[in-house]
Amino acid sequence: MAARPGANSAEAHSCRPILFITGSRNNGSRRGGYQNFAAGKKCEAVLGIIAEGKEVIEEVDDAEVLDAGLVAFGQAAEHYEIARYGTLCAWAKLIGKPQIARLLHQTLEEEKKADALLSQIAERSLNQHALSA
Numbered sequence: 001m002a003a004r005p006g007a008n009s010a011e012a013h014s015c016r017p018i019l020f021i022t023g024s025r026n027n028g029s030r031r032g033g034y035q036n037f038a039a040g041k042k043c044e045a046v047l048g049i050i051a052e053g054k055e056v057i058e059e060v061d062d063a064e065v066l067d068a069g070l071v072a073f074g075q076a077a078e079h080y081e082i083a084r085y086g087t088l089c090a091w092a093k094l095i096g097k098p099q100i101a102r103l104l105h106q107t108l109e110e111e112k113k114a115d116a117l118l119s120q121i122a123e124r125s126l127n128q129h130a131l132s133a
């Protein structure tokens with residue numbers, strides 16, 4: 001059965017990470033403030049990964065190849081998240097927000113574990129099954 005890792009990731013992420021760690025005040029910037037940045041923002045990068053995954057779903061007929069492809073797209077989303085959370089964690093430390101850095105680090109580690117699990121699934125069976133299909 002093909003999982004759909006990261007299918008809802010765009011709902012949960014925003015591409016404006018620095019605003020997250022700097023707070024929710026309006027600084028009068030040309031961006032018009034960021035009080036509501038975390039609510040309802042979608043991440044275009046993750047949406048792009050999801051769109052690519054949907055193309056694969058439409059184009060691939062073989063179930064085993066599809067499974068391997070979906071795991072690959074799930075990993076693409078995880079890698080993006082790892083990059084973002086890693087940066088956010090470093091920035092939170094840099095600006096003296098250790099509690100936020102700690103939470104971001106926890107999330108970063110969760111993303112790394114998800115990526116490692118997907119790698120195991122792919123390398124232990126899915127990729128070989130897709131190759132043999």
Ligand SMILES: [Fe+2]
Pocket residue numbers: 077078081111114
């Ligand atoms: Fe993730």
